[in-house]
Amino acid sequence: MNGKSLISAGIVSVLLVGFLMPLAGAQRKLKPETAWSDFSGSTWPKTWNPIYAEATGNPVGIRSVYEPLAALGTWKGELYPMLAENWGFTDKYTFEINIYPEAEFHDGSPVTAEDVKFSLNAHGNKKWGGTLSTLWDSVESVSVVDETTLHINLKENYPNYQMIKDCMLVAIFSKDRWQPLIEEYGENIVDYPNLDLGKQNGSGPYKLSSFSMDKIVLKRVSDYWGNKIGHYFLPEYHGVMKEVESTARFNDFKQHNIDVVTGWVPASMDYTDQRPSKFGWWNEDAEKRVEKYAASPLGQSVLAPNLEKLDMVRNNLWLRKALTYALDVSEISEKSHLGCGAAGPPSFMNPLLPKVPEYTNKEVIRNNFETTTAMGVPVIKYDPEKAVEILKEHCEGSVDKGWTYNGEKIGGWTLETVQGWVDWMGTLSQIKEMWSKIGINVETKFHEYGTWSSRYMTKKFDWSMMGIGGPEAPYVPLNGFNALFLPHTSTWVGSKFNIHDVYPEKGQKAQNMLNELYSLPIGSEESIRKAKKLQELYVPELYMIPLWTYVRHGQWWTNRWANWPTKDDPYDMQYALQSLGSDLRFLDHMYPVSVETASFSLSKGTVNPGEVVTASVTLNNTGDADHNYAVKLRKGPAKAGPGPEVIAHKATVVPAGGSKTVELEFSIDETGSHTITVDDWRFGKTDSNPGDPIEKTLIVKKKEEEIGPPIPENLPEKVDMAIKTAQDAKDAALSAKDTAQDAKNAAQEAVSAANAAKESADDAKAAAEEAGGVSASMLVASMVITIIVVLAGVYVITGKRAT
Known part of the structure; x- marks a missing residue:
């Protein structure tokens, strides 16, 4: 996992015309229908090997080709289907995964449960440090049930283990291709480059088009299997460009080379x-920036001491408290994040994340520190006078001359982070200044990422700024505890203060409690109770200094790409397009602004249940490039969020400056009046979703024989008799041709016949009322009309004959 993405990864979605060096070596111009992700995080992938990419925490673009079982909507920390149709615990030791039967690799072969089992076990292999290798300690076995179903069987100590959901997020690949490679390369499989375009054979919506040390470009798969189930990815190309400097990223954004900017590019917010009128963001009505960008909360930043090196800091809680009271974290956050955040609590859990306020042990925080409130939870109060008071109590010296403890000078440390991470750099510079005001002097040092990471892993640093996980996991809010108590295996994985090395007994106790916590339903009373109990173990000790927690800002141009997530029409997607497959969720929603729906019609307005209706949708493209477009018919009026049920869908290419008509057939079984909607994604009042949904009404009526209660068996015969008798009256009247007497006689016969008809009609009416159904009433009404018409003829005839 890329840690900078946890706090302020500058991940920028870019939509532009560009030139790239393909693998073959020749330059070519990409179409304007290109979606870019600007990567400013940590290390860049060296190969296109999904095992390596996942193991090193660098799945940049990989999951667009080697599709995971699910994608993470990182706003809520929930999973959404990709290869897997559904998943869940069938009992407390069995986690079942069901693959879409339509899923297939690019060569047309099916994605089977055997492929998924093979992939997961490869990621869980400790020989090459697979990304699931720690998680796989909880797994007894993986078993195939059938072609599309597999079970992950958990060990006895891991019932209902929520962390098993991590397996849903890793790249899946073909066993037929990768088993021979693993047999050949063995433990060195991570060194296999996998750059032969003709052999990669993923299952995702994109294929690798070009790869270099600063750019990755993916080409859309036109016959992607997900099209069959409505998973459309419309950008023709998806690119990832390595970029660190926020100034350069802002210039690209300002010049409209970039359509959306996130991460930390401060100048873009003022701009x-x-x-x-030209830009959009989450809440366009909000005045405060933390509310403007509230849909994208991150984790919490911390200042982590090297407790194995700094004995004075490790052994003295009073010193850690003094250093914390000396920091005005609200001011640091305001200056570093321009109103996008606030001070974070010593529980190290961002209160903007789902369920965090419920899980925060407010009592243990208030009982151990002087506090104030930020975002609804207690945080440690800024109190430099108290910091000096603590130093005076334990040390010799003064604010002006500095402090010593047992003859050792306090301070002289170096605070470290990455050159180019301007928010972190600014934070450390402010900490240096604030500590100097209480008589403790330190230095700051900003390294190239590799150097910084290496110093952190080899424990050569004094203090390093780090990040605690945000919503980048499918078990929020528990994932924040991983950064406190799991074994430290890489820069961004495991305890940020190395609890297992510094305090091994506490570390094991905390990990055991965490495992118990992961076995409980998230949000349950027992889960909340145990989480608060766990906080009693570390909150009072203040092993790290809590800094700010904030939301990731995001702004976009509104004149080229649309369907951004907004407060009016949200969908669960964090603006970062990297890490844990969130790029897939983003690309699954994008629509080109230049394509609009010119007309929408239904072939029929009223139909019987199950009767086929053809919807005709005409699209106009006012742009200068061809664009992919997905038409989705939904049953129900447009609404925020996921929207109503999709009943038909089809994708097409709308030519530049031209039109395209798409026809979709559908049927509805439920009777009644139904709203059929196209362009549901345009719901909302902002420029981020231009235009409006279009709605038509379809009436589905019941067939006559299905309306109301059954018709009594003798009712049709009674009706027929009434009509026949009336017809006899008419015939009798017509037979009177010679004399008035004949006419009179005929009239009398007609009256008799009419009276008989009336009696039959009354019988029919009574039967209809007994049936009580609409159909019976309709039948009688039809009969009565027929009788009236016939009798009218009788009286006209007899009247003429009588005169």
Whole structure:
């Protein structure tokens, strides 16, 4: 996992015309229908090997080709189907995964449960440090049930283990291709480059088009299997460009080389604030920035000491408290994040994340520290006077001359982070200044990422700024505890203060409690109780200094790409397009602004249940490039969120400056009036979703024989008799041709016949009322009309004959 993405990864979605060096070596111009992700995180992938990419925490673009079982909507920390149709515990030791039967690799072969089992076990292999190798300690076995079903069987100590959901997020690949490679390369499988375009054979919506040390470009798979179930990815290309400097990223954004900017590009916020007609963001009505970008909360930043090196800091809680009271974290956050965050609690859990306020042990925080409140939870109060008071109590010296403890000078440490991570750099610079005001002097040092990471892993640092996980896991809010108590295996995985090395007994106790916590339903009373109990173990000790917690800002141009998540029409997607497959969720929603729906009609307005209706949708493309477009018919009026049920869907290419008509057939079994909607994604009042949904009404009526209660068996015969008798009256009248007497006689016969008809009609009416159904009443009404018509003829005839 890329840690900078946890706090302020500058991940920028870019939609532009660009030139790239393909693998073959020749330059070519990409179409304007290109979606870019600007990667400013940590290390860049060296190969296109899914095992390596996942093991090193660098799945940049990989999961667009080697599709995971699910994608993470990182706003809520929930999983959404990709290869897997559904999943869940069938009992407390069995986690079942069901693959879409339509799923297939790019060569047309099916994605089977055997492929998924093979992939997961490869990621769980400790020989090459697979990304699931720690998680796989909880797994007894993986078993195939049938072609599309597999079970992950958990060990006895891991019932209902929520962390098993991590397996849903890793790249899946073909056993037929990768088993021989693993047999050949063995423990060195991570060194296999996998750059032969003709052999990669993923299952995702994109294929690798070009790869270099600063750019990755993916080409859309036109016959992607997900099209069959409505998983459309419309950008023709998906690119990832390595970029670190926020100034360069802002310049690209300002010049409209970039359509959306996130991460930490401070200048972009002022720029878009001054030009609201051209740009969009989450809540366009909000005045405070933390509310403008509230859909994308991150984790919490911390200042982690090297407790194995700094004995004075490790052995003295009073010193850690003094250093914390000396920091005005609210001011640091305001200056570093321009109103996008606030001070974070010593529980190290961002209160903007789902369920965190319920899980925070407010009592243990208030009982151990002087506190104030930020975002609804207690945080440690800024109190430099108290910090000096603590130093005076334990040390010799003064604010002006500095402090010593047992003859050892306090301070002289170096605070470290990555060059180019401007928010972290600014935070450390402010900490240096604030500590100097209480008489403790330190230095700051900003390294190239590799150097910084290496110093952290080899424990050569004094203090390093780090990040605690945000919503980048399918078991929020528990994932934040991983950064406190899991074994430290890489820069971003495991305890940020190395609890297992520094305090091994506490570390094991905490991990056991965490395992118990992961076995409980998230949100349950027992889960909340145990989480609060776990906080009693570390909150009072203040092993790290809590810094700010904040939301990731995001702004976009509104004149080229649309369907951004907004407060009016949200969908669960964090703006970061990297890490844990969130890029897939983003690309699954994008629509080109230049394509609009010119007309929408239904072939029929009223139908019987199950009767086929053809919807005709005409699309106009006002742009200068061909664009993919997905038409989805939904049953129900447009609404925020996921929207109503999709009943038909089809994708097409709309030519530049041209039109395209798409026809979709569908049927509805339920009777009644139904709203059929196209362009549901345009719901909302902002420029981020231009235009409006179009709705038509379809009436599905019941067939006559299905309306109301059954018709009594003798009712049709009674009706027929009434009509026949009336017809006899008419015939009798017509037979009177010679004399008035004949006419009179005929009239009398007609009256008799009419009276008989009336009696039959009354019988029919009574039967209808007994049936009580609409159909019976309709039948009688039809009969009465027929009788009236016939009798009218009788009286006309007899009247003429009588005169």
